[in-house]
Amino acid sequence: xxxxxxxKEEVVNLKFLDAPKGEVTVEAEKLNxxxxxxxxxxxxxxxxxxxxxxxxxxxxxxxxxTESFLQIKNDVLIPIKSLIDIQY
Numbered sequence: 852x853x854x855x856x857x858x859k860e861e862v863v864n865l866k867f868l869d870a871p872k873g874e875v876t877v878e879a880e881k882l883n884x885x886x887x888x889x890x891x892x893x894x895x896x897x898x899x900x901x902x903x904x905x906x907x908x909x910x911x912x913x914x915x916x917t918e919s920f921l922q923i924k925n926d927v928l929i930p931i932k933s934l935i936d937i938q939y
Contacts, residue, residue: 854899854906854935859923866903867933877934882921885913885937896939900929913937 870877885896889912898921899908911923920928 854908856908856910859909859911859927862907862909862923862927862929865907867930868901868903869932870901870935874935876936877931881937882913882916882931885921885939886916888939889913894939896937898923898929898934899936899938900933901935902933906935 888894888896893912895910895912897908897910898913899906913921913923915922919931921931921934922928
């Protein structure tokens with residue numbers, strides 16, 4: 852299923868679900884690369900994640916990553932278990 856590209860400001864209005872097991876391509880290396888890209892080079896990544904409205908995609912800077920969450924602008928947190936893909 853193709854992800855709908857949305858504005859990052861819309862993320863706060865979404866309910867996250869676990870990503871479908873067979874579609875997840877996010878690994879620790881990708882997460883750390885996205886953080887480095889954002890913090891050192893001020894570059895953005897495309898983040899695809901699962902919601903109750905289907906897969907969504909945003910283009911944004913990744914500020915930080917913890918064991919459970921990916922943080923973007925304005926302290927918005929996206930659960931790691933919802934991530935489908937990160938591209939940069």
